[in-house]
Amino acid sequence: MSILQTSPGIKRAVLMAAGAVTAPGPALAHASEQGFVLLLPTGLYSLAGAACVALTVLLLAVLPDRALGRLFRPLPLLRARGGALHPWTSGVAFLLLLALLWAGWAGSRDPMENPLPLAVWTLWWVGLVTLQGVFGDLWAWINPWRGPVALTRRWLGARPLLRLPARLGHGPAIATFLGFAALLMADPAPTDPGRLAGFVGGYWLVTYLALLVFGPRWSHRGDGISVLMRSYGRLGLFGRRRGRLALGLTGWQALGRRAPPLGLAVFYLLMLGSGSFDGLNETFWWLARLGINPLEFPGRSAVVAQNLAGLLAANAALIAAYALAIRLGLRLTGSAMPLAAAFRLFAPSILPIALGYHIAHYLPSFLVDGQYALAAASDPLARGDDLLGLGRFYVTTGFFNTPGTVRAIWLSQAGAVVLGHVLAVVLAHVLAVRAFGPGRRATRSQAPLALFMVLYTLFGLWLLASPRGV
Amino acid sequence: MTTRPKTPAGPTRRAALKTLAAGAGAMSLPLWARYAQAQSAEPIRIGFQVHRTGIGAAYGRWYDRTTEAAVQRINAAGGINGRMVEIVAEDDGTDPKRGAEVVEKFANQHGCDVGYGTLFSHVVMGSAPRAGELRLPYFVVSEGHHVASGALNRWTLQPGITDVKSQVLSMAPWVTQNLGKKVTMIFPDYAFGHDHRDYFTQGVEAAGGEVLAQIAIPPTETSFTRHFAKIPRETEVVYHVMVGPAVLTFVKEMGEFFGPSRPEIFGFIDSLEAVDLASPGLEFLEGTYFWEGNPRYAQPDQSEFDRAFRDAVGVDPNGASVSDPTDVSTYGHMFGCWETLYVIKAGMEAAGYRGPEDRAALIEACEAITDMPHSDEHPQGAKIFNGRTHQVFGHQYISRVDGGKLVVVHRTSIEDTFYPDEVDYTAQPL
Numbered sequence: 001m002s003i004l005q006t007s008p009g010i011k012r013a014v015l016m017a018a019g020a021v022t023a024p025g026p027a028l029a030h031a032s033e034q035g036f037v038l039l040l041p042t043g044l045y046s047l048a049g050a051a052c053v054a055l056t057v058l059l060l061a062v063l064p065d066r067a068l069g070r071l072f073r074p075l076p077l078l079r080a081r082g083g084a085l086h087p088w089t090s091g092v093a094f095l096l097l098l099a100l101l102w103a104g105w106a107g108s109r110d111p112m113e114n115p116l117p118l119a120v121w122t123l124w125w126v127g128l129v130t131l132q133g134v135f136g137d138l139w140a141w142i143n144p145w146r147g148p149v150a151l152t153r154r155w156l157g158a159r160p161l162l163r164l165p166a167r168l169g170h171g172p173a174i175a176t177f178l179g180f181a182a183l184l185m186a187d188p189a190p191t192d193p194g195r196l197a198g199f200v201g202g203y204w205l206v207t208y209l210a211l212l213v214f215g216p217r218w219s220h221r222g223d224g225i226s227v228l229m230r231s232y233g234r235l236g237l238f239g240r241r242r243g244r245l246a247l248g249l250t251g252w253q254a255l256g257r258r259a260p261p262l263g264l265a266v267f268y269l270l271m272l273g274s275g276s277f278d279g280l281n282e283t284f285w286w287l288a289r290l291g292i293n294p295l296e297f298p299g300r301s302a303v304v305a306q307n308l309a310g311l312l313a314a315n316a317a318l319i320a321a322y323a324l325a326i327r328l329g330l331r332l333t334g335s336a337m338p339l340a341a342a343f344r345l346f347a348p349s350i351l352p353i354a355l356g357y358h359i360a361h362y363l364p365s366f367l368v369d370g371q372y373a374l375a376a377a378s379d380p381l382a383r384g385d386d387l388l389g390l391g392r393f394y395v396t397t398g399f400f401n402t403p404g405t406v407r408a409i410w411l412s413q414a415g416a417v418v419l420g421h422v423l424a425v426v427l428a429h430v431l432a433v434r435a436f437g438p439g440r441r442a443t444r445s446q447a448p449l450a451l452f453m454v455l456y457t458l459f460g461l462w463l464l465a466s467p468r469g470v
Numbered sequence: 471m472t473t474r475p476k477t478p479a480g481p482t483r484r485a486a487l488k489t490l491a492a493g494a495g496a497m498s499l500p501l502w503a504r505y506a507q508a509q510s511a512e513p514i515r516i517g518f519q520v521h522r523t524g525i526g527a528a529y530g531r532w533y534d535r536t537t538e539a540a541v542q543r544i545n546a547a548g549g550i551n552g553r554m555v556e557i558v559a560e561d562d563g564t565d566p567k568r569g570a571e572v573v574e575k576f577a578n579q580h581g582c583d584v585g586y587g588t589l590f591s592h593v594v595m596g597s598a599p600r601a602g603e604l605r606l607p608y609f610v611v612s613e614g615h616h617v618a619s620g621a622l623n624r625w626t627l628q629p630g631i632t633d634v635k636s637q638v639l640s641m642a643p644w645v646t647q648n649l650g651k652k653v654t655m656i657f658p659d660y661a662f663g664h665d666h667r668d669y670f671t672q673g674v675e676a677a678g679g680e681v682l683a684q685i686a687i688p689p690t691e692t693s694f695t696r697h698f699a700k701i702p703r704e705t706e707v708v709y710h711v712m713v714g715p716a717v718l719t720f721v722k723e724m725g726e727f728f729g730p731s732r733p734e735i736f737g738f739i740d741s742l743e744a745v746d747l748a749s750p751g752l753e754f755l756e757g758t759y760f761w762e763g764n765p766r767y768a769q770p771d772q773s774e775f776d777r778a779f780r781d782a783v784g785v786d787p788n789g790a791s792v793s794d795p796t797d798v799s800t801y802g803h804m805f806g807c808w809e810t811l812y813v814i815k816a817g818m819e820a821a822g823y824r825g826p827e828d829r830a831a832l833i834e835a836c837e838a839i840t841d842m843p844h845s846d847e848h849p850q851g852a853k854i855f856n857g858r859t860h861q862v863f864g865h866q867y868i869s870r871v872d873g874g875k876l877v878v879v880h881r882t883s884i885e886d887t888f889y890p891d892e893v894d895y896t897a898q899p900l
Contacts, residue, residue, distance in 0.1 A: 034715030035718035039719060039722065039751055109558060109575075109580075110520070111522055112522055189568060191561065284692075293689045293690075296661070296689075298592060299565020299567060299568060301565050302565070395531065396791055397528065398790070398794040401745060401746050401796050403750055403751070467714070467716060470525065
């Protein structure tokens with residue numbers, strides 16, 4: 001509008017032209033789901049959720065630390081051999097990926113009918129990431145590189161050609177993950193089947209070549225997707241311990257390991273920061289910052305730069321806030337532990353928050369897109385098949401239209417956020433006890449971090465309750 | 471990044487419908503026609519610009535469902551000029567820039583004969599210029615006044631749904647005569663709300679009424695009570711057109727503000743499209759009035775055409791999906807897809823359309839269309855198409871909320887919706 005105000009003469013002419021050009025039709029922003037959420041007492045719910053996390057903090061201060069340690073002791077199950085089958089299952093996953101890529105290029109142009117966007121965004125990014133975080137490392141079985149790389153090596157008899165420089169640390173993984181987050185949040189058309197096929201195919205090829213050149217180190221420090229999956233996998237209930245499959249409370253695997261290197265600790269924070277921004281960038285609040293009317297959102301292509309800047313700024317702000325909380329904790333205990341060491345020590349406690357928010361953020365869209373995925377699975381070639389016997393199948397969003405179901409969905413989302421934070425607080429406390437010994441010192445050391453987590457609970461719930469314009 | 475598929479549309483579920491229908495259609499044709507069909511086995515490709523993602527997705531889902539149902543019916547009856555119809559759906563993300571790209575793909579990559587189906591006005595505004603440059607007939611289903619205002623071009627038409635200007639203007643006489651002459655308007659403070667403000671004020675004044683106050687609500691507002699205090703005491707009718715996620719809060723707070731003694735209330739169903747009016751919190755709407763583009767609830771005098779339309783799309787007498795009674799459709803708008811596809815069919819048949827070389831002839835044939843009788847092809851009601859302004863005009867409905875359902879109390883004549891032409895697209899070169 002400022003341009004229009006430069007010259008009165010021009011202003012008038014331009015306004016007249018604009019009047020003709022912007023003659024609007026209906027503004028049909030969808031009222032249903034968000035409408036009912038706005039009628040819920042979400043403020044009250046959010047306070048209750050934050051109080052839950054705060055109570056956990058208080059409880060931890062009085063509970064005997066030994067009991068807490070026991071909480072995370074895993075239960076050994078069957079004896080399990082290492083991943084001998086992984087290259088084979090990975091090979092199958094790779095063939096499936098090829099089929100999906102073909103569908104992306106040659107199949108229906110409709111992203112809700114084409115299996116590629118549904119498989120990538122609904123089944124993998126929402127569904128599998130959730131299962132990985134809840135249950136454990138499923139990705140080891142189905143990552144689409146392991147088999148092809150093993151096969152190539154066998155054929156060529158080649159060993160890794162170069163050593164991934166140690167000074168790069170987790171830098172390449174951070175870069176590729178941020179690239180992925182940018183695609184998710186700032187690309188104008190991430191669900192376009194052809195465009196997505198280009199991205200997925202390109203990423204597969206680059207990663208495949210990097211794995212051949214650098215060996216498995218690329219998977220641990222270069223491939224952001226695998227690092228993300230492995231990080232969530234460490235959160236899972238199931239893991240391996242002393243040659244056995246074991247079952248334990250979320251976080252037990254992370255506690256059984258040394259503190260992550262600094263790059264990986266930063267990566268954990270980026271997982272949370274990017275996820276939070278994915279919610280923030282849809283809110284009325286954020287759109288108002290950009291000067292955009294949320295009721296006539298101009299589309300993703302109008303906010304590419306803003307979302308990229310926001311993604312980086314949100315992550316920087318989160319890292320700064322977390323580092324500040326850690327630093328205050330160190331000061332409160334008078335500990336000589338360097339900031340970087342404490343930063344690394346507590347970083348795994350961020351993971352349950354990231355997972356909780358991931359589940360909460362995507363639950364509503366999963367309920368809808370999951371149906372499209374089901375329909376596409378029943379008719380993968382989009383030629384009228386009905387392999388699953390669904391009959392006349394209509395996707396429904398009726399559950400967004402009744403107060404009861406909207407409340408159930410919202411409380412499930414809120415539950416995931418609160419549970420994530422409760423687990424985070426408990427994990428942080430156990431880590432503090434390990435580092436600073438039992439008693440008051442440990443409690444004091446992570447008091448600022450606990451406060452940060454209570455506030456972040458409020459923030460996460462506010463994101464879920466906020467009106468959205470995208 | 472998008473690569474051209476080997477076959478322009480790729481195999482689609484819609485193509486399968488086409489194939490199924492082809493058999494049935496061919497069986498019913500005389501021998502010579504079957505021969506002619508075999509000569510031109512290439513389908514008619516209709517590029518469907520659908521809001522699959524973005525703010526229009528909830529509408530896109532119903533536009534898609536209606537489109538599939540219409541194409542299935544068209545193909546079952548032999549297609550267009552003996553050729554099957556194939557829908558090539560591309561998501562525009564409810565994004566004007568992508569809209570233009572999608573139009574380009576229709577013309578240059580997918581070999582589409584026409585583009586069709588756009589709902590959101592800003593996407594229409596972003597796409598139509600490109601359609602004009604590419605000389606691609608572009609049939610929008612948007613309800614916007616942009617077509618008839620003269621802002622677009624000769625290649626863009628809106629033959630299946632009436633525009634907001636005619637809707638609003640035709641409401642004013644009935645509102646002033648039946649609900650009250652002193653009106654207060656509440657609308658969102660941006661172009662959509664301003665259109666309602668300007669057209670309705672004009673209509674009320676012409677009908678001898680008076681707009682006492684125009685209350686503009688900032689688009690990001692989520693609490694409204696302070697605005698209700700601005701409603702003048704002598705107000706006889708409140709006219710509201712709020713949209714967006716805060717609509718339910720708006721209704722609830724308006725109910726709390728007025729209590730049992732309220733003025734008459736008139737709104738546009740756009741506010742509550744796809745929302746069940748029997749929802750808790752909306753009790754206050756009982757006895758209030760709404761404009762409807764097409765009555766959501768099957769009326770006692772329901773036409774056989776409306777019944778057939780509901781059956782084909784899978785919508786029950788309450789306007790909800792037959793597979794889920796809580797899944798309320800966008801019934802007030804989606805008939806526009808059905809009717810537009812039948813206009814494309816009529817236009818192509820009149821023009822003897824064979825392929826892209828006949829696109830100009832298709833535009834001229836559509837411009838020559840005038841009367842559209844109430845029929846299976848036009849289940850919302852009879853219409854009159856204005857070839858000069860490329861805009862269709864039709865009946866509008868006023869319904870009263872009665873027992874949580876909308877009951878039609880008035881149907882305007884088509885003539886009630888007319889206003890002077892603002893453009894003559896036929897004067898533009900093809």
